[in-house]
Amino acid sequence: MLRISPELAAEGASRSPGLVERRLLHEEVVGRLRDMIVQGELAPESKLNERVLAERLGISRTPLREAIKYLASAGLVELAPNRGAKVAPLKPEKVKEIFVVLGALEALAGDLVCRNANDADIAEIRALHYEMLAHHARGDLAAYFRCNQRIHLKLVERAGNATLAQVYGSLNAYVLRARYIANLSRGRWDKAVKEHEEILDALVRRDGARLKLLLRDHLANKLVLVMEALGHAPESAPAQPAAG
Amino acid sequence: MLRISPELAAEGASRSPGLVERRLLHEEVVGRLRDMIVQGELAPESKLNERVLAERLGISRTPLREAIKYLASAGLVELAPNRGAKVAPLKPEKVKEIFVVLGALEALAGDLVCRNANDADIAEIRALHYEMLAHHARGDLAAYFRCNQRIHLKLVERAGNATLAQVYGSLNAYVLRARYIANLSRGRWDKAVKEHEEILDALVRRDGARLKLLLRDHLANKLVLVMEALGHAPESAPAQPAAG
DNA sequence: TTTTTGTATTATGAATGCAAAATCAGTGGA
DNA sequence: TCCACTGATTTTGCATTCATAATACAAAAA
The missing domain is CATH 1.10.10.10 (Winged helix-like DNA-binding domain superfamily/Winged helix DNA-binding domain)
Structure with a gap:
């Protein structure tokens, strides 16, 4: 053989x-x-x-x-x-759970990245951001998704905590599978891009507190999309911690 | 065979x-x-x-x-x-990383447990708490540690997010190994017990915001102990997100 | 017809076999 | 004494084999 x-x-x-x-x-x-x-x-x-x-x-x-x-x-x-x-089946209940945990992890990452990332790191993320805008402009959803994903991963990676990045990646993999089901409406898509503009802005200004909130909202919106894709209207808002 | x-x-x-x-x-x-x-x-x-x-x-x-x-x-x-x-070696650098992530996870758990736990759950944790006090009074460090661990696990478990509990447990396992090295001074031990009193209090009052902060501080103190046990004085405070 | 039971087939779980890589012991040389 | 080399031994990585449980299917019974 x-x-x-x-x-x-x-x-x-x-x-x-x-x-x-x-x-x-x-x-x-x-x-x-x-x-x-x-x-x-x-x-x-x-x-x-x-x-x-x-x-x-x-x-x-x-x-x-x-x-x-x-x-x-x-x-x-x-x-x-x-x-x-x-x-593993894509259980809506589990997807919700994971998004809650991912929310806490991305919030942490946002905090850390504002402290630990150097200018080159941020420049790199900014470059990816513009690349993503290009895909958006062309209407290339698949490329947009990939680029989007790279931004989020890079952000978590540049937080300077390898364990955080690893846990994030692992949980993300489970949820990521839903992406290939999801089909963004133009309005939703534009909104997501706008959110990313704000995220980049907060990152560049190293406003960790704001970045944290933006990432959390962004993720919450993503959850809605994913749940819709799975055919589950999100009856109740997932148990999110107070934005304190 | x-x-x-x-x-x-x-x-x-x-x-x-x-x-x-x-x-x-x-x-x-x-x-x-x-x-x-x-x-x-x-x-x-x-x-x-x-x-x-x-x-x-x-x-x-x-x-x-x-x-x-x-x-x-x-x-x-x-x-x-x-x-x-x-x-896996118990690398101080990795221990720090894990504590940072555990901090975010416990904070999340504190938030969630105040919303999701019912009275029976809290009664159970309270019972464990008193059991722990008994071990403390008798000076039985090993039993104290085990009970302490059970409290934290129970708290995370009762947050009602199985994924959270699983990730927490997994990261905790890595760090837990240091416990058998650590040797608490009486003063430190008393302090930890006092912290637990406050934690229980916040839990009973379902004060998620306060519980969050208490858990974070408690964990930070634990990190100091662990690092000392590993022979690494914590030169600088680990990158903790602002308590906002 | 539907259900049940016995049997054949298939897939999994675990043990064993085997080749390649790593480790170790001992030797020789600088 | 220290180091490099060499052959034996050990250990790992993977393939193969074997036993058992699950599944599919056909025949018999209800």
């Missing part, structure tokens, strides 16, 4: 030039599976048939199973004893 | 009476390893020899490896390619 599929081998190539690339097969698979799940290639609830998946990836079941356990810990996959694994 | 060690089999017994117990071996192992790590039986940095550990647990390497991958995702274990796994 083949040792590794060409695609997998190619993926992790070219990191730091002097060092030999040295990754574990199951880590490659984790990355690959995560992408497949987040991008919807593996739909929520879909069963992960070990034999089929292993064959498709050109590996044996062992590293695949290890990767599945890893993703199960991250919450992207659910395990049923003797019944295998499936992609 | 034995299928399962008696100890492991006993652990998950007695759920709902009609149903047969049905757990995965690697899940048992995850629980067991996590305990061993958190309780210091497996010290930070210590190598996880697969053959030895598997023998000790009475299982083969396969489910053990799966459990290790699971814990690696949770951050309790670190993997080095071709060099196996070791218990």
Whole structure:
């Protein structure tokens, strides 16, 4: 049997030039599976048939199973004893929960980024912002989404707390899957862009307190969109902490 | 070879009476390893020899490896390619990071618990509080620690956001290991108890805003203790968001 | 027709086998 | 004495194999 599929081998190539690339097969698979799940290639609830998946990836079941356990810990996959694994369902209730936690984390990130980020960091975010505006102007929703996501991730990353970034990323992955369902109306889209203008402004002025509030509102609006996409009108506002 | 060690089999017994117990071996192992790590039986940095550990647990390497991958995702274990796994080191820098995130999460929990918890929940926490006072009065530090931990976990749990509780627990596990190093002075201990009195008071009065602040301060004090235990005087205050 | 039961097939869970990499012990040389 | 090298041993990573549970399906009974 083949040792590794060409695609997998190619993926992790070219990191730091002097060092030999040295990754574990199951880590490659984790990355690959995560992408497949987040991008919807593996739909929520879909069963992960070990034999089929292993064959498709050109590996044996062992590293695949290890990767599945890893993703199960991250919450992207659910395990049923003797019944295998499936992609975690996109439960509206859980989405709400995650948004509440993400709200607290983004608020924290907003606070921290205003203190810790240097001018280059902010310039980078600003550049992404304009790139995003370009996608908006062209009406390229997919590109807009990707860019938007990069901005939020960059913001959290530049808060200077790796743990925060990691937890954020992990929770975000679960929710991100809904994005490919969502379909923004023009009005909503314009509103989101306007919010981003304000976010950038607060960031540039390093107004942490304001950035915090803006990010929270932005996230709350995003939640509404996601819930609509999932076919659940948000009956009651999610339990958000008072903006104190 | 034995299928399962008696100890492991006993652990998950007695759920709902009609149903047969049905757990995965690697899940048992995850629980067991996590305990061993958190309780210091497996010290930070210590190598996880697969053959030895598997023998000790009475299982083969396969489910053990799966459990290790699971814990690696949770951050309790670190993997080095071709060099196996070791218990994640207790890095002071990372401890600080985690405390910052835990601060945001506990603040959120404090807010939520004041809205969502019912009287029974609060009565339960109050009971734990008095139990803790008893341990304090007797000078039983270990029992105090355990009870203290249960209070904080219960508080987060009763916030009514399972995702929050899960993330909190996961981050907490990393930091918890330092507890068995720490050695509280009497003065510090008394102070911590006093803080808990205030926390309970705010909870009973459902004063979310105040509870939030109390929890944050309490956590900040705890961080100081932990850092001292790790031999790192906290040079500068950790980047905490403004209490606004 | 519907339900149930027995059987064949398939998938999962765990153990074992095997090759490659890392570690260690010992030797030789500077 | 210290270091570099070499071969043996250990350990890891992955594949394969085996046992058991789940599923599908057909035949029999209600």
